[in-house]
Amino acid sequence: MAEALGPFQASVAATRAVADNPRYLSGWYTGEKSAAVPARRDDVRMHQAYAVDVPRRPVAALEDVIGHERTSRVLGAAAEFRRAFHGRVVWNVSSTAAGGGVADMLQVLVGYTKDLAVDVRWLVIGGDPEFFRITKRVHNWIHGHAGDGGDLGAPELGHIRDVMSDNAASVADEVSAGDVVLLHDPQTAGLAEAFARRGAHVVWRSHIGMDEANELSRAAWAFLLPLLDGAEAYVFTRASYAPAMLSPQQVWIIPPSIDPFSPKNQWMDPANVRAAIGQIGAVAGQFGGPVCRYTRRDGSPGELRHPASVAAEALPGPDDPVVVQVSRWDRLKDMSGVMRGFAEHVAPYGPGWLMLVGPSVEGVTDDPEGALVFAETLADWRNLPPEQRSRVVLVNLPMADADDNACMVNALQRHATVIVQKSLVEGFGLTVAEGMWKGRPVVGSAVGGIQDQITAETGILLPEPTDLPAFGRAVRGLLDDRDAAETMGAAAHEYVRTHYVGDLHLLRYAELFGTLLASEARTGSRAVT
Numbered sequence: 051m052a053e054a055l056g057p058f059q060a061s062v063a064a065t066r067a068v069a070d071n072p073r074y075l076s077g078w079y080t081g082e083k084s085a086a087v088p089a090r091r092d093d094v095r096m097h098q099a100y101a102v103d104v105p106r107r108p109v110a111a112l113e114d115v116i117g118h119e120r121t122s123r124v125l126g127a128a129a130e131f132r133r134a135f136h137g138r139v140v141w142n143v144s145s146t147a148a149g150g151g152v153a154d155m156l157q158v159l160v161g162y163t164k165d166l167a168v169d170v171r172w173l174v175i176g177g178d179p180e181f182f183r184i185t186k187r188v189h190n191w192i193h194g195h196a197g198d199g200g201d202l203g204a205p206e207l208g209h210i211r212d213v214m215s216d217n218a219a220s221v222a223d224e225v226s227a228g229d230v231v232l233l234h235d236p237q238t239a240g241l242a243e244a245f246a247r248r249g250a251h252v253v254w255r256s257h258i259g260m261d262e263a264n265e266l267s268r269a270a271w272a273f274l275l276p277l278l279d280g281a282e283a284y285v286f287t288r289a290s291y292a293p294a295m296l297s298p299q300q301v302w303i304i305p306p307s308i309d310p311f312s313p314k315n316q317w318m319d320p321a322n323v324r325a326a327i328g329q330i331g332a333v334a335g336q337f338g339g340p341v342c343r344y345t346r347r348d349g350s351p352g353e354l355r356h357p358a359s360v361a362a363e364a365l366p367g368p369d370d371p372v373v374v375q376v377s378r379w380d381r382l383k384d385m386s387g388v389m390r391g392f393a394e395h396v397a398p399y400g401p402g403w404l405m406l407v408g409p410s411v412e413g414v415t416d417d418p419e420g421a422l423v424f425a426e427t428l429a430d431w432r433n434l435p436p437e438q439r440s441r442v443v444l445v446n447l448p449m450a451d452a453d454d455n456a457c458m459v460n461a462l463q464r465h466a467t468v469i470v471q472k473s474l475v476e477g478f479g480l481t482v483a484e485g486m487w488k489g490r491p492v493v494g495s496a497v498g499g500i501q502d503q504i505t506a507e508t509g510i511l512l513p514e515p516t517d518l519p520a521f522g523r524a525v526r527g528l529l530d531d532r533d534a535a536e537t538m539g540a541a542a543h544e545y546v547r548t549h550y551v552g553d554l555h556l557l558r559y560a561e562l563f564g565t566l567l568a569s570e571a572r573t574g575s576r577a578v579t
């Protein structure tokens with residue numbers, strides 16, 4: 051990839067110190083980047099975007115999962131794309147290289163496009179802590195929540211524009227007229243105009259949204275849309291997420307996808323799962339046993355060598371039934387509500403343990419609320435009656451190695467008897483598809499994309515996310531009827547295979563970009579103005 055980048059190498063070199071910082075690459079540490087970025091001088095931009103390289107992923111391997119017909123369709127579409135887009139580049143721009151659903155998906159999809167010989171690249175923007183505080187606020191408001199209680203007004207808009215103007219200047223020369231720029235999420239919104247001015251086709255993808263707008267979400271969109279001037283198309287996960295002020299002709303609906311071969315979703319045999327959960331330290335008496343081995347994203351062998359940070363008064367045995375929720379420590383994931391629902395409505399009526407699993411909150415993160423929410427969850431756990439507290443385990447997974455982290459998520463989801471995702475608000479909820487892929491029934495709130503993934507055959511939807519007795523009944527029922535849980539799990543796996551594997555995702559993007567090209571042919575709009 052380095053050779054393919056050509057003229058881009060100057061900006062890559064300028065940010066190498068950041069990219070090489072192991073804490074940064076571990077993800078969730080974006081706030082630290084500013085320490086590694088050179089101080090502003092006249093000739094050095096404060097916030098620079100930099101290129102991320104990802105390993106090639108062989109599309110042929112997908113055939114085992116999606117079958118011959120679907121594989122042929124992707125190969126055919128790629129051939130057509132190469133012909134139509136010859137000499138053009140598709141640029142993805144996101145706010146972090148690792149950690150979270152967007153980075154995970156880009157690692158995979160960009161890797162497949164490499165194998166398909168389509169020129170797709172990935173840039174990650176830089177920003178300061180204030181920038182990430184503001185964009186996290188936008189994220190919360192779009193989900194209808196006030197977040198840190200701060201404002202979104204002219205000073206915040208000004209700060210975003212300043213940071214984005216630095217980022218745009220650091221890479222704009224690399225983007226040519228006719229290229230496609232796919233901006234991901236609110237953090238990158240302020241780049242649309244700069245790239246459109248260069249004659250690129252700009253598409254903005256929101257990975258978040260809320261089914262029913264409220265005052266805060268409307269205010270968030272009013273704040274955000276001026277930053278999106280120049281975008282030709284907008285992609286949302288669900289139709290209901292598109293704000294009313296956008297023209298329906300510009301709106302595309304593309305759901306996310308999972309990769310069956312990533313460390314997070316690849317097959318693990320039961321012995322390997324056991325080795326992993328022993329290494330994590332989440333089950334009794336297993337630490338120091340056999341080593342869990344897996345395949346890293348770049349194809350090299352990986353081994354789990356580090357434990358997680360676990361808060362527990364007792365640990366389940368390796369054969370005890372376990373209920374698992376994997377989430378960021380974010381109030382909208384309602385880890386505390388899951389804990390209360392389990393303690394009051396599951397634990398008193400039969401066996402079973404709850405594991406709440408999230409990323410380590412040590413250090414500075416691009417999710418400034420994570421440490422706070424974990425502390426609140428820990429305090430709620432301490433306040434549980436002892437009998438119930440002893441059946442709840444809080445797990446903070448190390449983030450130093452993104453592949454190890456993913457493998458741990460994989461093992462914990464496979465170890466689960468029931469997976470839950472009791473979010474109060476959700477964009478898509480990749481953890482649901484991930485759990486379903488492992489053949490586990492998922493109990494999830496009927497919010498956002500969770501509603502698209504869980505059907506009556508594949509899991510249980512909770513119409514009211516805060517109805518803890520209903521949550522308890524659903525979970526208890528599945529723990530007590532293992533046959534029903536297994537049947538649901540098998541249907542869940544099939545559902546993900548049919549709807550949420552990456553080939554479908556790539557085909558939808560190809561369709562969208564093809565449409566932009568066709569409109570260019572009609573209007574002749576390729577020149578830099």
Ligand code: UDP
Pocket residue numbers: 149150151152154314376377378407408409410447455456459477478479480481482484
């Ligand atoms: N995740 C992870 N490690 C963790 C916690 C979460 O890799 O310790 C992943 C999780 O497996 C999923 C993603 O983060 O792939 C979360 O995506 P989702 O759509 O569920 O929620 P979001 O965090 O984007 O709101």
